[in-house]
Amino acid sequence: MSQKSPSPLYQSVYTLVRQIPPGYVTTYGRIGQLIGCTARTVGFAMAALPSGSDVPWQRVINSLGKVSPRTDGEGNLLQRILLEAEGLRFDRNQRIDLAAYEWGFSDLEEGSF
DNA sequence: TTGTTGACTCTGA
DNA sequence: CTCAGAGCCAACA
Numbered sequence: 001m002s003q004k005s006p007s008p009l010y011q012s013v014y015t016l017v018r019q020i021p022p023g024y025v026t027t028y029g030r031i032g033q034l035i036g037c038t039a040r041t042v043g044f045a046m047a048a049l050p051s052g053s054d055v056p057w058q059r060v061i062n063s064l065g066k067v068s069p070r071t072d073g074e075g076n077l078l079q080r081i082l083l084e085a086e087g088l089r090f091d092r093n094q095r096i097d098l099a100a101y102e103w104g105f106s107d108l109e110e111g112s113f
Numbered sequence: 114t115t116g117t118t119g120a121c122t123c124t125g126a
Numbered sequence: 127c128t129c130a131g132a133g134c135c136a137a138c139a
Contacts, residue, residue, distance in 0.1 A: 122133085
């Protein structure tokens with residue numbers, strides 16, 4: 001059952017995002033460095049992500065700790081709702097405290113304090 | 114093949 | 127801290 005549509009690179013992104021536990025978030029750049037690509041490529045993979053997928057794309061945010069202004073429009077709003085349901089805390093400017101919620105891929109990235 | 118676009122990040126002011 | 131510009135890689139026509 002090989003999936004032909006998406007590139008192997010995309011699968012790497014999705015697989016990595018699936019490893020994110022509930023209540024935690026990560027940034028595009030972090031994933032990009034782990035898979036060996038730039039943040040733009042990671043965001044591109046997310047954009048190609050179909051609705052109803054098993055990938056918690058909602059836990060993927062930008063380095064600013066905020067949801068990205070998707071082209072869909074209401075997508076960023078949905079992301080905020082989903083993250084709040086996970087137990088995350090949003091700032092007055094809809095910003096998340098990465099220092100408390102950013103997941104460092106403990107299983108893949110050792111150390112990190 | 115080239116050119117454009119995109120859910121980003123970095124550096125400078 | 128915020129705002130603005132440039133760089134980056136990958137997919138699509």
